[in-house]
Amino acid sequence: MADYWPGCGWQFLRSDADGQLVVTDDFLRHLLQRPELAPLPESCAAERALHQELLAQPRQAVGTARLAALADPDAADNYAVWLRFRERLLARPTLEGSYLQLFQRDVDVPPLLVHQLTQVLLRQVLGEDATPFQARAAELLFRPQRIAVQGDGQVMAADEETVESQALAATPGSLVDLLRQAGATPREAELDVLGEANAGQYWERSEAHDLVVQLNHGQPALAALCEVIERWIGHFLGVRVRVEVAREIDEDQWVWHVGLDAQATAVLNALYRGEDVDEAQGRRMLCLFRLEFADPHVLRPEVAGHPVWLAMAMDEGQRLRLKPQNLLLNLPLARQS
Incomplete structure (x- = not known):
């Protein structure tokens, strides 16, 4: 079995004796590489310096004055969100404990980061013996799905972001078109439906999120x-x-x-x-x-x-x-x- 979801950063975490995840500096560095935080060519010197210093010492304190010094207010806001997320991740000794604590109050970090955290934890839960169907089913827990109920009663689920990205090029009446706005019977599917015959393809396509699954009884x-x-x-x-x-x-x-x-x-x-x-x-x-x-x-x-x-x-x-x-x-x- 090939690795799956490598982009989520699970490989940068450490497991303790009980199989729970412990946040490492490398995982924090991985989060700092997200596109919302990575400096752009036009980023100011203060923003570049902050990013480099956090990469070197990802747990260092950053005061509000340091953020106020950034020329781009959007960048300052993004760093404030990341710092709050870092605080939530480090609130408990394990990532599992921090995840549970996150929901015992008003969630104050963006859904995108919550979904990444859920994905990382599911990667730990499923481990190395996951089946393609288990890994794809787990995606339902951290990636919104678009549902299409076909004329014959089949209930199909596809990754919403993937459907939206392919919708402009979709053939009218295709599975992508059906998933996007429902109504017609599909003539062809630009997105493949995961089945026994192509299940092994999941591992190489796990980051693409482009496999549809059927959610009917017995599937x-x-x-x-x-x-x-x-x-x-x-x-x-x-x-x-x-x-x-x-x-x-x-x-x-x-x-x-x-x-x-x-x-x-x-x-x-x-x-x-x-x-x-x-x-x-x-x-x-x-x-x-x-x-x-x-x-x-x-x-x-x-x-x-x-x-x-x-x-x-x-x-x-x-x-x-x-x-x-x-x-x-x-x-x-x-x-x-």
Whole structure:
């Protein structure tokens, strides 16, 4: 298996004895190379000097006066964001701990950086034995997807950024066009659909994010997403769970649920309260999952012995934006691991 997602910077981190990630100076240097911070030809001398000094000592303190001295106010703002992100990364001994703490307050760093952090952590979670379907399914947790429901009922998910970048050159009625604005049956696909025959190509294309996956029941990508969720929870919370696709919620077993995104959370909350859900909301629901704990004693007494129901849904623009932190903060554990 080739390496995957090399651009996320996982290789610059260090694992501790428990398999948790520790932030290194090299990882901070990697973040400093992001295009938002890399000096441009027209950058002032003060900005260039600051960048060089941070590359040399990426943990050094930088005062507000130093940022105010930069000629470009946008550059000063970008450095202020990076410094706040650095503070969040170093808040706890491990990256996992800092990630959890990030969501225990109002998140004050851009989604782009949160997504990169999620990707790095998923790279650690999946390790070297990931399958192509698991790696592609994991992308759903840190890259927004565009969803297309085809005439035959197939539910296709493609990377939103990739769809937008290819949309101008897309053939009318193609899969790219369908993913961008929905409606027609595709005649040809500029984006390849990941399947058993081409799964091995994922490794060399992992940075391109150009493989579509099918999210219908019985498809390998959906089964792989269940496995990714199991490993994500196990890595962070130290508990073993089993996640399976479900057809419907058993009302007698419904005592707890977690939405994997804002849309699904709203629908599940409404249904649990006995409220009506309009037809459009119902159509946007993509999948329901049943999560069970191997050891019921790790749960709150009122939930022990019952499954936790999970769901994901697309929004009105047919976008899927999962929030993997919901799986870490909203499960009914008797204690935080």
